[in-house]
């Protein structure tokens with residue numbers, strides 16, 4: 001399996017790698033497997049990275065990254081005829097602005113979940129979709145939060161400039177120490193946990209900002225309530 005450098009450092013925008021294999025998927029779409037990668041595959045409510053894979057006499061545009069049970073697939077544009085061979089050394093570069101915009105939305109989703117759960121304990125975060133322009137987080141619960149109070153709580157949290165950290169723990173220990181998870185975790189991913197300051201940690205394999213201050217600001221776009229689900233749509237300022 002490819003070494004996932006993006007899990008260790010969300011600010012690593014360039015790296016070396018080795019092409020492990022050139023393959024085509026079931027739809028005849030070409031992709032590369034690398035020995036290690038800085039490209040985040042779409043998942044966990046976060047879009048994938050885009051970027052380049054550059055060799056001695058070729059440059060591929062990476063337009064999609066997907067993770068299957070055993071592979072992290074770097075899809076290259078169809079017009080690009082692959083000439084790279086196995087074990088060929090390459091340079092990888094991701095689109096830094098796209099990564100940081102995604103990390104800002106994703107980290108904002110974490111903060112919003114933490115702040116809502118603390119200020120409005122009847123609500124439990126169950127889903128976060130943090131794509132720019134369409135981001136929302138859903139909570140189990142019947143009482144929508146007061147928007148003004150929530151906005152104030154968010155501003156207070158951002159002003160504290162809390163740091164984020166990630167660590168690995170097994171699921172049983174997590175539930176013993178912290179809380180019982182109200183949802184399932186994909187089995188093909190490590191049980192990796194992200195925590196903002198002293199807020200409750202949350203299992204996550206995404207890319208996060210180092211500090212909450214880098215979110216800059218969160219805008220609350222809409223709060224909807226239907227069938228015991230509260231959905232808060234948001235953006236970053």
Ligand SMILES: [Zn+2]
Nearest residue numbers: 194204205206
């Ligand atoms: Zn996350």
